[in-house]
Amino acid sequence: QLSGYLANIAKPITLVLTLDDSKAANELNTLAGQIADLSNQISLKYDDTFSSRKPTMAITNKAGSQLAFSGVPMGHEFTSLVLALLHAGGHDTKLASEVIEQIQSLEGEYEFESYISLSCQNCPDVVQALNIMSAINPKIKHTMIDGALFEDEISNRKIMAVPTVFLNGKQFGQGRMTLANILSKIDTNAGAKAVEK
Secondary structure, X not given: OHHHHHOOOOOOEEEEEEOOOOHHHHHHHHHHHHHHHOOOOEEEEEXXXXXXXXXXXXXXXXXXXXXXXXXXXXXXXXXHHHHHHHHHOOOOOOOOHHHHHHHHOOOOOEEEEEEEOOOOOOHHHHHHHHHHHHHHOOOEEEEEEEOOOOHHXXXXXXXXXXXXXXXXXXXXXXXXXXXXXXXXXXXXXXXXXXXXX
């Protein structure tokens, strides 16, 4: 089934792995290898300095997009992984053209981090929305973080529920969020653009 989906990747992507010797890192490495074997558009790269979180797998492309998974994106997040591969690889996001245009025209740098649990049902909506934005606009970076693997961060950042999203190091939102919700919060010109339209 996965190889059928990956046949839709139109542009080359690279899976950049930052690993340690943990069980989760071993699982992520195996998963990345299996994915790369299914498409000649996907290559693997190992870089210990790419992320401070281990294990992490980032999906990158030549346009500079960066969608990362700190942890093993299985359970509810497996769909997020498949969509991230497709969208970073140039497959249609099925978004309305004005939404794509709005994401492309966002000014500034945005570094999103979403803390999730693999059993959380609302988390994939948030992860997928942020990943789509990262695939469309390289100035937007997103990392999904499995809270079970990074408990120190959960306690240091006083995270009480998932999903919790941080933007540029500050808490941005908690709970279910749609792409429209996220855009309305960060696009300060949205109102003016709507009036102009």
